[in-house]
Amino acid sequence: MFTYYLKLAFKSIKRNPILSTLMVMAIALGIGASITTITVNYLMSADPIPQKSQQLFYVQVDSWDPNEAYSDNSDEVAPPPSQLTYTEATNLMAAKRAYKQTAMAKSGGIIEPQSQDAKPFEASIRLTFADFFSMFDVPFQYGNSWDEQSDINRDLVVVLSKNINDKVFGGENSVGKNFIMSGKTFRVIGVMDNWQPVPKFYDIGNGAFDLPEEVYMPFYLKEELELPNWGNVNCWKTPEGEGFKAFLRSECINFQMWVELPTLGDKADYLSFLNNYVTEQKELGRFPRPLNNRLSDVMTWMESQKVVDRDAKLMMWLSFMFLLVCLLNTIGLLLAKFSGKAAEIGLRRAVGASKAELFKQHIIEAACIGLLGGIVGLGLAFLGLQGVKSLYGDFIDNLATLDTNMVILALLLAVVSSVLAGLYPTWRACNIAPASQLKSQ
Amino acid sequence: MLKMMDVKKVFRTDLVETQALIDFNLHVKEGDFVAVTGPSGSGKTTFLNIAGLLETFDGGKFELDGQDVSHLNDRQRSRLRNEKIGFIFQSFNLIPDLNLFDNVDVPLRYRGFNSAERKKRIEHSLDMVGLAQRMQHLPSQLSGGQQQRVAIARALAGEPRFLLADEPTGNLDSQMASSVMDLLRDINAKGTTIIMVTHDANLAKQAKRNIFVRDGKVSEVTVSPLAAKLCAV
Numbered sequence: 001m002f003t004y005y006l007k008l009a010f011k012s013i014k015r016n017p018i019l020s021t022l023m024v025m026a027i028a029l030g031i032g033a034s035i036t037t038i039t040v041n042y043l044m045s046a047d048p049i050p051q052k053s054q055q056l057f058y059v060q061v062d063s064w065d066p067n068e069a070y071s072d073n074s075d076e077v078a079p080p081p082s083q084l085t086y087t088e089a090t091n092l093m094a095a096k097r098a099y100k101q102t103a104m105a106k107s108g109g110i111i112e113p114q115s116q117d118a119k120p121f122e123a124s125i126r127l128t129f130a131d132f133f134s135m136f137d138v139p140f141q142y143g144n145s146w147d148e149q150s151d152i153n154r155d156l157v158v159v160l161s162k163n164i165n166d167k168v169f170g171g172e173n174s175v176g177k178n179f180i181m182s183g184k185t186f187r188v189i190g191v192m193d194n195w196q197p198v199p200k201f202y203d204i205g206n207g208a209f210d211l212p213e214e215v216y217m218p219f220y221l222k223e224e225l226e227l228p229n230w231g232n233v234n235c236w237k238t239p240e241g242e243g244f245k246a247f248l249r250s251e252c253i254n255f256q257m258w259v260e261l262p263t264l265g266d267k268a269d270y271l272s273f274l275n276n277y278v279t280e281q282k283e284l285g286r287f288p289r290p291l292n293n294r295l296s297d298v299m300t301w302m303e304s305q306k307v308v309d310r311d312a313k314l315m316m317w318l319s320f321m322f323l324l325v326c327l328l329n330t331i332g333l334l335l336a337k338f339s340g341k342a343a344e345i346g347l348r349r350a351v352g353a354s355k356a357e358l359f360k361q362h363i364i365e366a367a368c369i370g371l372l373g374g375i376v377g378l379g380l381a382f383l384g385l386q387g388v389k390s391l392y393g394d395f396i397d398n399l400a401t402l403d404t405n406m407v408i409l410a411l412l413l414a415v416v417s418s419v420l421a422g423l424y425p426t427w428r429a430c431n432i433a434p435a436s437q438l439k440s441q
Numbered sequence: 442m443l444k445m446m447d448v449k450k451v452f453r454t455d456l457v458e459t460q461a462l463i464d465f466n467l468h469v470k471e472g473d474f475v476a477v478t479g480p481s482g483s484g485k486t487t488f489l490n491i492a493g494l495l496e497t498f499d500g501g502k503f504e505l506d507g508q509d510v511s512h513l514n515d516r517q518r519s520r521l522r523n524e525k526i527g528f529i530f531q532s533f534n535l536i537p538d539l540n541l542f543d544n545v546d547v548p549l550r551y552r553g554f555n556s557a558e559r560k561k562r563i564e565h566s567l568d569m570v571g572l573a574q575r576m577q578h579l580p581s582q583l584s585g586g587q588q589q590r591v592a593i594a595r596a597l598a599g600e601p602r603f604l605l606a607d608e609p610t611g612n613l614d615s616q617m618a619s620s621v622m623d624l625l626r627d628i629n630a631k632g633t634t635i636i637m638v639t640h641d642a643n644l645a646k647q648a649k650r651n652i653f654v655r656d657g658k659v660s661e662v663t664v665s666p667l668a669a670k671l672c673a674v
Contacts, residue, residue: 004550011538347534350495351548351595352523354516435490438530438607 001360009365013372016337020369023333027373027418030319030326032380035410037316039385039402044209044308048197049136052260053298056135057267059257060296061088061278065236066288079304080292081234082205083253086223093129093219097273098259099266100135103219104128105255106206107227109182111215113168123164123181124230126203126213127222133159133190135260136202141165143175143190150189151218159190159216181215182225192216201298203256204305206231222248229254251286259295271295323413327421330369334425338362345429346437355430362426363419370418374411378402381410442506442634443469443492443603449500450487450657461487463657464501469636471602474629476648477638484657485638486607492636493526493605494518506602523551527596527633531608533588535580535595541567542576545595552599566594570624586617593624597633604628606637610644622647 013020047053062080064070069078084092089103107125132138133145142165146157158179165174165188174188199208221227226244231254239250261267274293281287296304338345345358353361382402402410450462461484469475479485490496491503494510503510506525513521527548528534535544542563549559567573570590572583580588589609596604606625610618622644629635629649637648645651653661 001550015538343534344536347536348547348551349519350493350522350528350534352519352551352599354519354551356516357519357551433496435486435495438495438528438534 001357002364005361005364006368008361009368012337012341012365013368016340019333019337023330023337023369024372024376026326026329026333027370027414028376028380030323030417031374031377031410031414032384033319034316034323034413035377035381035402035406036384036388037312037319038409039381039406040388041308041312041316042406043198043401044312045302046198047299048199048201049298051137055260055262056298057259057261057270057295058298058301059084059092059259059274060294061274061287062289062292063088063251063253063281063287064289068236069289070234077292080294081253082305083232083234084255084257085251085253086248086255089219089255089257092257092274092277095273095277098270099262100131100260101257102129102132102135103255103257104132104203105219105222106203106213106230107222108230109215109227111164111168112180114178114180118168123214125181125215125217125227127217127219127227129219131260132216135258136197138195139193141191141193142173143188146189146218151220154218154220154224156184156186156221157189157218158186159192160188161192161212161214161216162194164214165191182227184225186217199302199307201302202258203231204302204307205256208302208305208307261295267295323417327417330418330421331424334366334369334422335428338425338429341429342432342437345432346434349432349434350438358430359426362429363422366418366422366426367415369422370415371411373418374414377414378407378410381406442471442473443467443636444504445488445492445501446503447501448491448498448503450484450491450496450498461657462491462498465658467652467659469634471634472629472632474626474635474649475637475652476645476650477636477652477654478640478642478645479654479660481640483654485654487657488654489605489607489636489638492603493528494522519551523548523599525602527599527601527604529589529592529596529604529606529609531611533580533585533592533612535588535591537580540577540579541572541583541591541594544580544591545598548595548599562598562600563594566598567591569597570594584617585613586620589613589617589621590624593621593628597628602634604633604635606635608639609637610639610641618644 049056060080060082061084062070063085064081070081071079084103093101093103105127107127108122109125110120111123112120129151130145130148141162145159146155150157158181160168160174160179165171168174168179169177174191177188179186179188195212197212200210200212233252233254235250235252237251239246239252259270261270271293275291278287278291278293348358385402445465445467448462448465449460452459452461465484465488477485477488487496491498494505505521508521510518510521536547545563545566546559549562554562564573567576570593572587572590572594575583580591583591609625610621613621625635625637626647639645649664651663652659
């Protein structure tokens with residue numbers, strides 16, 4: 001009977017093209033608005049590394065001003081600063097107490113392509129440790145990451161993003177070739193394949209939806225080459241002395257650190273280590289605030305950093321309200337449509353259709369209208385996302401994309417909403433008294 | 442076969458209570474052709490709706506094919522309607538955007554026949570009413586008489602025990618009405634019991650029995666002389 005009811009549904013939709021179009025458009029508008037905002041929220045809050053997001057922890061220690069917390073938060077204990085000082089980054093890395101660990105910082109420099117025709121250009125740098133690549137499952141197109149010895153030796157090696165390799169080496173295997181950046185010659189040791197975690201969880205403070213950096217090099221080259229600070233730098237007291245070295249010794253925060261801790265026991269041990277470390281530092285006259293160290297897994301970290309913007313959430317709820325209004329309109333239109341079919345319903349009752357069969361027939365019709373609304377709504381959502389892109393610019397490019405999950409969700413939402421909207425009109429249709437309809441036709 | 446004993450039906454609104462049937466008694470035997478006549482508002486159509494299980498009743502007893510129908514639920518009543526009763530209406534009640542084949546198919550769908558069985562029955566019943574060549578036509582492409590023939594084919598496709606006809610010729614001219622009546626008599630001759638409500642005394646005379654309804658009661662039952670003569674021939 002299902003295919004029969006499908007056939008009847010499409011005949012019925014064709015029978016009243018204007019009414020049907022109005023219903024499809026009402027659902028499409030609601031779905032289009034909802035899916036546009038859901039997509040943005042969904043991508044903002046997606047787990048960027050689901051296979052190990054519960055084993056990766058962001059490290060925070062409270063080295064901030066004794067008189068004023070890093071951020072106001074009246075609900076709970078004020079959170080520790082969102083980044084580390086260079087001192088903590090290097091000390092914690094030297095301690096090597098986690099299964100894997102990487103401190104990191106964002107920087108940038110000028111690349112000088114070897115080709116005479118190409119002009120020098122600026123690119124972003126991620127200063128990090130060898131573990132970065134295996135911790136975050138970074139895929140490689142050519143070569144591999146540098147090793148721990150290169151970290152220690154401060155070797156002039158780089159891993160390039162696919163994009164930079166395409167730009168500088170025409171996409172060829174550049175492993176072993178020289179690469180000039182910031183006036184120094186590096187050896188290319190690896191080329192990443194396409195890698196674009198959304199959100200860019202490992203450095204949320206410097207643009208959660210930015211593209212990953214273009215060049216990766218050992219962390220200690222920051223000090224060695226005096227590479228500039230990119231991203232947020234916050235200080236609660238002025239560095240003692242002048243120059244780059246003074247900045248590195250200061251209480252200014254510009255560094256991030258992640259550790260991989262496979263078990264809960266490992267996490268507890270590492271937190272205990274952090275507390276001991278801070279206690280030691282307190283004895284040296286640092287860390288004037290109460291003990292307040294944290295390890296946050298990927299999703300907790302993103303939540304605490306409010307990656308999903310409050311406005312985006314509000315927009316999503318408003319779009320749901322709009323969908324509700326569209327559905328209320330659809331209920332009215334379905335009532336009109338089904339009451340126009342009273343004679344046919346009476347006839348079907350007379351020749352043996354039970355109320356249950358009529359219910360199935362009309363709910364399938366409502367679902368078909370919903371499906372059509374969903375398809376048109378997907379088109380509107382696509383246009384809506386283009387609008388979001390043009391409104392907010394390139395930085396939201398990664399967010400404004402419909403993936404398979406969102407397409408399925410849009411169609412499901414459309415069908416479920418229209419079935420819900422169809423319940424009352426269908427119930428009314430099933431309870432039409434057949435005798436009165438048959439006589440009055 | 443169809444037995445109504447002291448059947449009552451009351452229509453109520455907030456202000457008015459109307460006794461549509463009062464102690465309605467009727468016994469229709471298998472193979473009968475009964476014409477029900479009476480003035481407007483006498484209860485003819487109410488009787489037909491109750492007989493066709495389209496309406497419930499408020500008192501008395503009603504047996505259809507030996508089965509007491511008083512306490513059947515919606516699904517059981519629908520099943521009984523589908524299997525045992527065929528309807529013919531004054532205004533044909535064809536579904537305008539379904540072709541003749543699909544219109545006749547409607548009751549068979551609810552019966553659960555497979556497609557081969559449905560096709561066989563549809564073709565046979567359309568052939569019986571002389572419209573087998575026009576299966577793909579829409580109702581709007583047919584005359585009134587032809588539309589009523591399709592409605593008869595639809596009613597017959599499920600091979601029901603009863604055919605309930607409410608003013609089957611009311612919307613037809615005399616020539617078409619006569620042809621539809623001929624068809625109904627043929628159907629009855631093949632064993633289908635027919636109950637027909639009509640205003641037309643001449644048509645009623647062509648039935649085997651005439652029942653006159655007045656004020657919600659059967660007031661007179663007569664054997665039609667014409668029918669008796671036809672039967673004798």
